[in-house]
Amino acid sequence: MRKYALATRTGTAALILALCLPAFGQQPQTEEEVVRLSPFAVTENANIGRYQAAEATSGTRVRMDLMDSTQSISVVTNEFMQDIGTDRLLDAVKYVAGIGASTQPNALDAMNVRGFTNYGATIDGFSQFNWVNQDPIVVERIEIVKGPNAIIAPQGLPGGVVNNVTKRPLFTNKGYVSYQIGRWDANRAAFDGNYVVRPDKLAVRVVGAVTDADDYGQDEFHQNITMMPMLTYRLSPTTEFTIQLQAYNASVLANNGNPISVYAVGRSNVRLQEGLPRNFQMLGRNITRHQNGQNTRFFFTSQITDKLSTRLVGNWVEQSVRTNFLGVSRAFDASGAPGEVVLLDPITGEWSWDGVTLNNSPRYNLGGANEWPKLNYGNLQNDFVYEHSASTWKSQSVGGYAVNYNSQHQRIKNYTADPTLYDFSNNFTPPPYTLEPNWRDNWSSRGRSTQVYIYEVLSLFEDRLVLSGSLSQNRYYSSNHDNLTNLRSQNKGEATLPSGGLVYKITPEVSAYYGFSKQELLGGSDEANGIPPHTVPSRQHEGGVRIRLFDGKLYATLAYFDIMQSNLYQQNFANYVTPRPVPPLPPVLTQRTSKGFEFELSWSPTKNFSMVGSYTDYKNRDQDNMRYTNVPEKMASIWGQYTFSDTGALRGLAIGIGASYTGERPSDTIGQYTEPPAGYTPVRIQPSFWIPSYTVVEASASYRFNKYWRANLVIKNLLDKDYIPGSFNRNIYVSTPINPKLTLRYEF
Numbered sequence: 001m002r003k004y005a006l007a008t009r010t011g012t013a014a015l016i017l018a019l020c021l022p023a024f025g026q027q028p029q030t031e032e033e034v035v036r037l038s039p040f041a042v043t044e045n046a047n048i049g050r051y052q053a054a055e056a057t058s059g060t061r062v063r064m065d066l067m068d069s070t071q072s073i074s075v076v077t078n079e080f081m082q083d084i085g086t087d088r089l090l091d092a093v094k095y096v097a098g099i100g101a102s103t104q105p106n107a108l109d110a111m112n113v114r115g116f117t118n119y120g121a122t123i124d125g126f127s128q129f130n131w132v133n134q135d136p137i138v139v140e141r142i143e144i145v146k147g148p149n150a151i152i153a154p155q156g157l158p159g160g161v162v163n164n165v166t167k168r169p170l171f172t173n174k175g176y177v178s179y180q181i182g183r184w185d186a187n188r189a190a191f192d193g194n195y196v197v198r199p200d201k202l203a204v205r206v207v208g209a210v211t212d213a214d215d216y217g218q219d220e221f222h223q224n225i226t227m228m229p230m231l232t233y234r235l236s237p238t239t240e241f242t243i244q245l246q247a248y249n250a251s252v253l254a255n256n257g258n259p260i261s262v263y264a265v266g267r268s269n270v271r272l273q274e275g276l277p278r279n280f281q282m283l284g285r286n287i288t289r290h291q292n293g294q295n296t297r298f299f300f301t302s303q304i305t306d307k308l309s310t311r312l313v314g315n316w317v318e319q320s321v322r323t324n325f326l327g328v329s330r331a332f333d334a335s336g337a338p339g340e341v342v343l344l345d346p347i348t349g350e351w352s353w354d355g356v357t358l359n360n361s362p363r364y365n366l367g368g369a370n371e372w373p374k375l376n377y378g379n380l381q382n383d384f385v386y387e388h389s390a391s392t393w394k395s396q397s398v399g400g401y402a403v404n405y406n407s408q409h410q411r412i413k414n415y416t417a418d419p420t421l422y423d424f425s426n427n428f429t430p431p432p433y434t435l436e437p438n439w440r441d442n443w444s445s446r447g448r449s450t451q452v453y454i455y456e457v458l459s460l461f462e463d464r465l466v467l468s469g470s471l472s473q474n475r476y477y478s479s480n481h482d483n484l485t486n487l488r489s490q491n492k493g494e495a496t497l498p499s500g501g502l503v504y505k506i507t508p509e510v511s512a513y514y515g516f517s518k519q520e521l522l523g524g525s526d527e528a529n530g531i532p533p534h535t536v537p538s539r540q541h542e543g544g545v546r547i548r549l550f551d552g553k554l555y556a557t558l559a560y561f562d563i564m565q566s567n568l569y570q571q572n573f574a575n576y577v578t579p580r581p582v583p584p585l586p587p588v589l590t591q592r593t594s595k596g597f598e599f600e601l602s603w604s605p606t607k608n609f610s611m612v613g614s615y616t617d618y619k620n621r622d623q624d625n626m627r628y629t630n631v632p633e634k635m636a637s638i639w640g641q642y643t644f645s646d647t648g649a650l651r652g653l654a655i656g657i658g659a660s661y662t663g664e665r666p667s668d669t670i671g672q673y674t675e676p677p678a679g680y681t682p683v684r685i686q687p688s689f690w691i692p693s694y695t696v697v698e699a700s701a702s703y704r705f706n707k708y709w710r711a712n713l714v715i716k717n718l719l720d721k722d723y724i725p726g727s728f729n730r731n732i733y734v735s736t737p738i739n740p741k742l743t744l745r746y747e748f
Contacts, residue, residue, distance in 0.1 A: 049604025070501025070515030085714030115620030116159030148519030182741030257731030275425030284430030530586030
């Protein structure tokens with residue numbers, strides 16, 4: 001059994017010691033006493049398979065059996081992350097049902113969760129926005145909670161939370177060093193060392209990685225130095241304190257997308273602009289993205305009595321960013337006249353090309369901006385758990401509070417206007433850029449929120465029926481100050497968010513469940529344009545069936561979900577009639593829905609073979625039944641690995657292969673409503689093109705030479721598929737060709 005304690009976090013030593021005092025009053029344990037596992041710890045059983053997980057803490061902040069949850073929770077194990085060669089978080093979570101790539105595939109950890117775009121990363125339950133991808137070296141496992149959850153993320157996304165659970169010190173001496181080489185996205189060294197200073201008392205661990213990788217696009221690269229030292233100190237057998245100090249410095253030259261063919265429309269001619277090499281990119285070495293930051297987290301847990309436990313968690317983040325954006329204008333022809341050949345029909349909202357008009361030498365203006373965001377995040381959580389067991393029933397009562405703070409200072413300058421029309425297909429060289437003297441934007445914001453919650457689980461009839469419910473009371477406040485105009489605005493809100501559900505175990509191996517949950521965001525206001533301060537609520541109904549067979553070696557779930565996000569503001573279509581109303585009519589309230597099916601499977605029929613698979617079929621639509629940009633509504637994936645026996649000619653060898661399918665997606669819509677001639681009604685503008693579906697195959701082979709040395713070869717895009725992973729306006733991203741990467745690892 002391997003224990004990963006999801007403990008607690010603090011800031012001041014005095015506060016920690018004050019909360020520790022009850023623990024010191026406990027009676028000393030004898031050798032015969034059984035140490036009860038903390039409700040904030042997850043137990044992993046290596047006997048059920050490399051990719052199997054039976055428990056998670058992300059759903060309710062306390063340990064929960066996945067069979068007892070009233071909403072879908074998926075777990076990506078560290079072994080799976082190693083086997084597929086995880087270089088970014090999306091590599092691993094794309095095998096989870098309901099998760100797919102989003103707009104920009106090379107930064108921001110951007111992904112869709114049940115159709116809602118997630119930017120940044122959630123670390124140990126705390127969300128933060130990143131302009132670069134989180135380095136996987138700090139992540140022990142990934143827990144994905146599907147749908148709204150008012151306990152872990154009362155202001156999170158309706159689609160769910162992808163929670164990266166960090167590595168913690170272990171009370172065993174172990175570690176490794178590794179180095180990776182490859183065609184692209186490689187050249188990386190990593191270290192993970194754990195040392196027990198005092199047995200069962202003090203352990204320290206240091207993880208870190210250095211990446212200096214060339215990427216596929218011309219001159220593209222990403223560099224990242226990440227270090228995270230940490231220690232765990234056990235004040236008693238049931239009380240421990242962990243602190244982590246994470247620091248990183250990253251630089252990225254990542255393409256903002258390349259022009260699509262000027263003839264691309266609907267499902268025709270959806271390809272890179274003619275005459276451009278596949279690895280073309282328009283950025284120079286000065287158009288890079290930099291981010292550095294420090295993240296301090298602490299976790300304190302204590303079992304005060306045999307039934308009562310507490311956890312205190314703290315988090316403080318400082319980020320400094322300098323990021324550049326460079327984009328293209330609409331196309332011109334060689335004479336400098338407008339050169340778009342795909343045109344919008346203002347009566348139907350459809351785009352079309354007449355098949356006659358040509359622009360075989362498109363030119364573009366270039367323009368962009370430089371941004372300097374500085375961000376701080378502060379979080380403090382305190383949870384209490386009371387557990388009671390009787391002969392035929394048991395209960396778990398959880399209560400706690402959280403205080404959250406964030407601040408941001410954002411400054412933006414535009415690049416000096418460049419009137420040149422560039423022909424990318426004719427020996428294009430990225431030009432240098434200068435900044436305008438005046439700020440385009442210079443503003444500051446502050447936000448804070450408080451949360452108080454209770455959560456109750458009641459298991460009846462010897463765990464045959466599990467009832468659960470929660471209530472989360474939340475208050476939000478935000479303020480903004482425009483440093484250029486000296487204008488100030490503020491927004492506040494309050495939400496009481498219930499959730500509840502039940503699980504009925506038809507047999508110990510088969511359970512049916514239903515859950516209801518809510519969430520509420522603090523929406524932005526723009527009173528000058530008719531948008532008052534408001535909140536954006538969302539709710540989910542979910543039901544399904546789970547099975548766990550063969551002592552946990554087979555786990556599968558089939559779920560149906562129905563999410564609705566309401567109180568969204570949208571432009572009033574009546575403003576687009578001819579003649580236009582004066583003054584313009586205010587925006588109108590709309591809603592967004594996401595509903596459909598998910599299937600997920602993990603199976604280890606023998607100790608040598610493990611596999612995972614998923615299938616997703618759902619609809620993510622607005623009130624007009626329009627699909628959302630870059631959101632596939634059908635996805636599927638499968639991965640399997642076989643490890644040869646410890647005896648025989650192939651001992652030490654393991655091979656794996658997997659494939660992931662992404663359905664077609666709409667591109668961006670340019671605007672929302674058409675402006676038709678008098679006498680016609682405005683209609684929604686349709687996507688100008690559709691991103692084709694694609695299937696990507698990857699494989700791995702690892703060989704263990706002895707107890708110390710192991711080599712792992714991962715081949716991304718094994719079939720050398722040329723596909724489009726995302727789009728932005730009429731720009732597209734291109735895939736990296738077949739990409740073998742070899743990692744040599746020494747374990748100690």
